[in-house]
Amino acid sequence: MTFVNTSCLVVNCSCSTHMTEWETTMNQLYTYVYLIIFIPGLLSNSLALWVLFRFISKKTKAIIFMINLTIADLAHVLSLPLRIHYYIQNVWPFGNMLCMLCFYLKYLNMYASIAFLVCISIQRCAFLLRPFCARNWKSRYDICISSAVWVVVGLCCSPFILMRSKSNSGNDNTTCFKDLPMRKLDVRSAVSMMVAAEVLGFLGPLIIIGFCTYLIVNSLRQRNQKQQSTGSTRKALRMVRVCTGVFLFCFVPYHINFLLYLMVTQNIITNCAASQAIRHFHPISLCIASLNCCLNPLIYYFLTTEFKQQLSQHSSSVLRGRLMSMESTSSYRE
Structure with missing residues (x-):
């Protein structure tokens, strides 16, 4: 089995010498982006998970899928401090197994997020267009679907770590992530992986979410013509x-x-110029993908009416309880 060192991806050595400065810039990019993501990602997803578990019980609002989406985000967010340490120190002292786990969690988060975004879109669309189905829907169905998603996505993401391996160099125990060598695949395996990742992980979900959007827009248009538009339709849209x-x-x-x-x-x-451009954009695209940990909570905070209602009701009840307690204490003293 042969390996390709991803720290020198281009074949032409003269081309690779121009990448040295970019290596430093790339480490700084990862560091700053992960630092920016970590605190808001940890706080927003932790609060979302607490509220979703504690207050929201409506089965027709894709709550189970939102919980799983939040768990996927938290798993990646909690691995960010180790990534930040590596990109600052350029040394990985935590062992190969933890390196592979952090590397795996990034792609698991990406594709689990995609899968649960698809599930949320399908369920909101289906329940809007088929309200009678929503009445008979059980929460355990969502749990079974979520379990299946984790199994399928977990297996499908395994090639990302199987393609990475420690080389026989002396710096074996100090490298991780982008500095790990990549296995050289035969043409059939490379094409299969590309097709599977693009079709199952990108094009398929894009088509499904787009189709759900079209169905809801079409339903809203028809209801507006009949003057039967409801708030639930707009919220689902x-x-x-x-x-x-x-x-x-x-x-x-x-x-x-x-x-x-x-x-x-x-x-x-x-081609040297093409390889450099592609390699330059790769860490940028990964950083943009990691931003989903901070953007997914928008779904909970701004679009789920039940979330805001329950949160405000809980705050009001706590305030009322404290006021009543103060009044009773005051009366007792008098």
């Missing part, structure tokens, strides 16, 4: 549109670049 927006902003750049980047790592693209 806003939610699906936000799912579409998060999907397009976070994941389109990465998947556009993914095909080209894999071709560079497999020496299919050997």
